[in-house]
Amino acid sequence: MSSSSVAPPAKPPMRDALVAAAFRLFLERGYEQTTVDDIVALAGVGRRSFFRYFPSKEDVVFPDHEGCLADMTAFLAAGDPECEPVRRVCDAARLVLRMYAENPTFSVQRYRLTKQVPGLRAYELSVVWRYERALAEYLRGRYAGRPDGTLRADVVAAAVVAAHNNALRSWLRSDGRIDADETVGHALGYVQAAFGTTAAGPAAGPASAALFGGPVEHPDDVVVLVSRRDAPLWRVVQEIETAFGRA
Amino acid sequence: MSSSSVAPPAKPPMRDALVAAAFRLFLERGYEQTTVDDIVALAGVGRRSFFRYFPSKEDVVFPDHEGCLADMTAFLAAGDPECEPVRRVCDAARLVLRMYAENPTFSVQRYRLTKQVPGLRAYELSVVWRYERALAEYLRGRYAGRPDGTLRADVVAAAVVAAHNNALRSWLRSDGRIDADETVGHALGYVQAAFGTTAAGPAAGPASAALFGGPVEHPDDVVVLVSRRDAPLWRVVQEIETAFGRA
16 A cells, blocks of 8 residues: 555444454354343443444444445446446455455354354345345446346346355355455356456347357457367367457 | 146145235234234134244245245256256246246235335345255256356356346236236346257356366367457467367
């Protein structure tokens, strides 16, 4: 970070202390066996302080999602209107994995906790749904007026969230050891290849148009070739040359 | 239906009576203002009868999902192992919309109720998640051993559910007037075009596993190659040869 950059506003230390106290107790005693009173006693603050930061005990388990949702929404709103929409939502999803990766120990502990407590699973589903809605709302704006614009927006948003969550689980199961950015990039690449578009306009998207056909042009100088294995090799090479503009 | 077909087991009339009583009260007084005691009083049965059929008040709002989930799981398990997996999960999703369409008045009433009560939204998310897991589990089995099998399974399942839900909302907003089967067929067609395959064999699908990488082997003798346009041509040809098993 350059010296001229402005530091983000510091998180209130009391909020951090409450999260730390809560997780210490959750891990020692279990989530259900820990009350808000236990948490505030350990953190050395009053109940009202807890509820100033967290509407409920569940919220202290996911202390960073509100901020991350706000960051994601701002990121999407700030996008160049020319930028390719699927790429933009993929980049927005990367912000979420980055939030997890900033604190691997905490993220892995929470993952284990969430798997054990059904109430937290339900809470997590509602958080995931909010991320998905944020991505879908952005895409609906970008696809407004197109045929099947809301369908496309909803499907792409769901696919991006599923790819992100697949990568997130792989990363959490590795105890945060594998490279988070690379893992999520690989997973999101799968969605981009299915639905992404070129700068010039809508793309391969559903790629079936090119089924057993020639090459499909993809964004940013990517070429996709689909061929039957039993096609003559000389014909495949010829198609590649054409696609690469070198014939 | 042929005369030789066996009728499905009839639903217990008491269960139906409880659902009818519950919805009459939810619509008259509101969901939060209705207690289980109110419901059993109107239905003329005891509290124990209610809890024999429904674990909680929320469950009476969605009385058919357990049965539909069981039907969907059985449908997937009974599939010909040769059938194309994406088509199969799309057909499984159609079963869900058919359940809604069997009783349009009830489905539309519930839709309005669910939009008003946050607790029911959360319940609905957990139901949607169970459908998505059922589809993903099936696809994980079908894609087992393939590169990125779980990624592909999770993304396709999420896309199918999103397309289904987009169609379901359109149908509910039309007060059940538009053709349910046609609406969901159109939405699922979008997903099949992106990920599915033709009758002749599997298609381009998303090629991204290999985004900027080498060739991806696809089922049934289809090869997908994704490459940067500026990649050296000799390397691309080398990769093609390897993929075609002719190097």
